[in-house]
Each structure stands twice: as structure tokens, then as C-alpha cells.
Amino acid sequence: MNQDIEHAPRDAVILLSGGLDSATVLAMAQAQGFRCHALSISYGQRHVAELEAARALAEQAGCLSYRRIEMDMRLIGGSALTDPAIEVPTTPSDDIPITYVPARNTVFLSLAMGLAEVLGAQDLFIGVNAVDYSGYPDCRPAFLEQFQKLSQLATKAGVESGQGLRIHAPLLHMSKGEIIRQGIALGVDYAATVSCYQADDQGRACGVCDSCRLRQEGFVQAGVNDPTRYISAST
Template sequence: MMDKTRRAVILLSGGLDSATVLAIARSSGFACHALSFDYGQRHSAELDAAARVAARQGAVEHRVFKLDLAMFGGSALTDSRIAVPEQASTGIPVTYVPARNTIMLSIALAWAEVLESRDIFIGVNAVDYSGYPDCRPEYIASFETMANLATKAGVEGKQLHVHTPLMQLGKAQIIRLGTELGVDYNATVSCYQADAAGRACGVCDSCRLRRQGFIEAGVADATRYVASPE
């Protein structure tokens, strides 16, 4: 049963991971307030997907926060002059958006305080994490420490927790878990360069991880592609 006194802010991108996190939070009894970001990313298909996921999974509300990280660029996701890589790479990829999780978690923290919530959920993952530094356990632990030092709620002893239920799971494990929780992955969009209809490119890092995850999970992948992936 959902307990409306146990509010949680869920960072919801519209992708596979965040949809699973929303399902986990709901199954844990939280009243889920979903938060997405229109941050100047390459496409809006993921925001359409986030709205679908929030509605289908019974979020109490879904808000989209607009900010323009494209003003700075520096990432293939926010600067059209930088191509999204279509081959596997090593190190921190050009799809890393500088400080993105720090910015988004900070805004989620502000909303959580207003909601008198002590819980934020985010779908970061240290296994299939594409090399992003702000998806690591030590980063999340440091942010949580900062949050409890920097907020009225934290100073007054109302400790806030940043939940990362997918942190140690591989993509196949995430898909199996989400399937058990009834997540409709057809509603999600993971591709870095999806078209206006939400069809995936099939060749970016996110598409490769997603496709391999479905194969390893033994779950049918109904992802719509611009062209059939090899």
C-alpha cells in the first residue's frame, strides 16, 4: 500500500533504469513524486517517455524542470557539434554531461525539503555505468553527507537518504527485477539520439547496453529502432 506520508522524489529520465527505480520505490510503499529535466538534451522523446512511465506506474505527480545546460555544452548530449559515439570507448565518454547528477540531485533535494520528504531515488549504476564519475557509490555517499549538512531538515535531525537500488546490478538483473515489478519497458526511451518518434539508433553506448541486457535477461526486447540493429 502506498503511504502518502512517506513521500519520495524520484529522478525519472524516461529510460530503463529510472523506470525500474520508480517501480522499486512504489513497491516499497512510497508516494512517488517524479522529477524529470528538460536540460537541453538532444531530443525530447525521453521526456515523453518519462510522462508515460510516471502515469502508468502511479506517480503522485510528475514535474519537468527546465534548465539550459546546452548553454555550456561540453557533452555530446548537449552540444550538436559533438557527435554521439557509435563505437565502444574507454574512459569517461563524450556523452558525460558536466555536473549533471550534482545539479539534478540538488534540485531534487530542494523539492524533497518542500515536500518534507527524507528520500530521493536515483537510478545510478556502478556496473553498467558507461564510465560516468557521478554514478559511483562514493559520489552518492558524499552528496548525501553534503545534503544533510546543507539543509534545514538535515540540521534539525531529519536525515535525508539518497537511494540507489540499482547500484550493484547489471543491466540484465535490472531488467529481470523490473519485469517482476510490472515495468512496461516499451514505454521507455534509453537512446542518446532517439528520433522524434522515440525510435532508438541502436548503435550508441546506451542502446548497446540496453540490447545486451535484454538478451542476457532472456526477456523479449520490444525497443523500436530507426533501423534493425545487427
């Protein structure tokens, strides 16, 4: 095989939420030489500040393109992230928490798969994590494996050549501290990311939700200062 062709830059779709994990994944994909197209989903989430963070991160990283798809999963409800009548929990739970959004990652990956097919890309990056995560069923290795198999049946490339998407989840088995150390090594500006489930319009974090707790623990594990902007200066 021609080595120049084998090692030619490849296009990849990056699901970019604007949070800590997806910002790290974008940096990792670029470090591997991928030509990155960022995709964010406005799905009716209460923490809409993450979308502006995603746009800024994509611009800062020099992504080839940035797209934001609008949809409304509030019509489904069932999650504290999409139903304002359901409070965001502030204490850990052994059960799948109410911040789980039914079908979210399935929908996100489907949209990213469609974009990848249009772009002629075979690589898709997502920042799911099976170590420091909230117990969501769509953040597990088994889910990603099955979706990758689905892409072989659901895309033109998969049907015609048997080559579906390659789904990359580089954070899957990393702790939050390991993720942060990796991101810092790649120059990720974590002060520009928004992870909080109930961040205000300025992107400031509540400091008490599950996502904030995991993020705080991650910076402690990494041994670096937490650059997160909090609503309360005492948090």
C-alpha cells in the same frame, strides 16, 4: 515507537528520466510502499523524447505528482548529449566518454533535494548504476555517499535535526540484465521507455550508441525479447 507511524507510507522524490533504469527504480520504490513524486529535468539533451516517456510513465504508475524542470546545460556544453556539434560515439571507449554531461547528476540531485525539502520527504531515488554504466564519475558510490552528507548541511531538516536525505540507488550494483529481470517482475513496460542518446522525435532508438548497446546486452542477459523500437527495422 508506534508501529502505525513507523510503517506509515513515506513520500519520496524519484528522478525519472524516461529511460529503462529510472522506470525500474520508480517501480521498486512503489513496491516498497513509497508515495512517489516524479521529477524530470529538461536540460537541453538531444534525446528529448525521453521526457515524454517520463511523463507517460509517471502517469501510468499513478505517481502523486509529476514535475518537469526546464534548464539549459547547452550553455555549458562539453557533451555529445548537449552540443549538436559533437557526434554521439558508436564505439566503446576505455575513457570517460563524451556523452558524460559535466555536473549533471550533481545538479539533478540538488533540484530533487530542494523538491524533497518542500514536500517534507526524506527519501530520494536515482537510477545510477556502477556496473553496466559508461564510466561516468557521478554514477559512483563515493559520489552518492558524499552528496548524502552534503544534504545534512544544505537542508533545513539536516541543520535542525541532523537528518538529511536518504539517497536510494537500488540499481547501483546490479547488471543491466538483473535490472530488467527485476523490472519485468514488477510489471515495468520497457517498450514505453526511451534510453537512446539520439532517439528521434518518436522515441525510436538508433541501436548503435553506447546506451543502446548496454540496453541490448541487458535484454540478452535477461533472456527476454527486446521491445525497443528502432529507427532501422534491420537494427
